[in-house]
Amino acid sequence: MTFPEKINSILQNDESLKTAFQDAENPEKFNIYSTHLPDELDQKKPALVFNYKKTGGENVLDFDNALEDYNLFVILLAPDTSTNETNLNLVRTLLDDFEDEQIRDIIHEDDDPGSQDDKKRYFKMQIYKVIFQRV
């Protein structure tokens, strides 16, 4: 699996995140998005959007991209800060100790809170460093 496929799979399929971001009016839909939010997103509903950027890695003589380093950006949005904090704990619980054959390490590096006054919502951006191994 590539890194985008892997991180998509982790964040989109986690049951606790699906419960937190399930659309009450449309239970088949979960407000977890990669790259960007949809324009039609109801601003009163909590949402999670994530993106990533490759920052480096280890290239060796006998194997390209032996390890890949990524910055993973996870942005939580909600109409109030306590919902964001609750969802933050869910994301931290999922990612802080996540490890498998491909995700070799995830390290929480930074937190950046803020608000979008025009949309009357709060956001919390988390930055993780991820060490990824292609298999």
Next chain:
Amino acid sequence: MAVVPILAKQITISFNGDVIARSADYSLEINKETIEITTLDSQGWKEFLVDLKEWSVTVNGLVTRGLEAGKTVYDDLLQNIINSDVVVPIVMVDTGDGGTINLSGNVYLTGLSKSGTVGDSVKWAGKMQGTGALIPA
């Protein structure tokens, strides 16, 4: 054939018959010593004669788990430096098209270090002292 720069990954280094796995960089140093023979007749210039040559190799890589057929890993180097005082062959091969820079000789593994930092991979660095001739082929 036109002159083409070689990429580092086109060089493979074999230690004791097996390619060193996950090596990240290497250097080969060859030195030729000289003996000064300056005399009053040297007309103000120092003069030298060539004496002995020596060579050494340093290799860095990633510490790994697991085995791969035909590959030398950190654990093999560790066993060599702790348990063996026997000289081993080393071969550096240019695998690029038309490559001709293949070097071989015998070495002692004289230094091995390992280091790691949280959030990063564990790396090793090895020093090998050449003994006898370094032979280009």
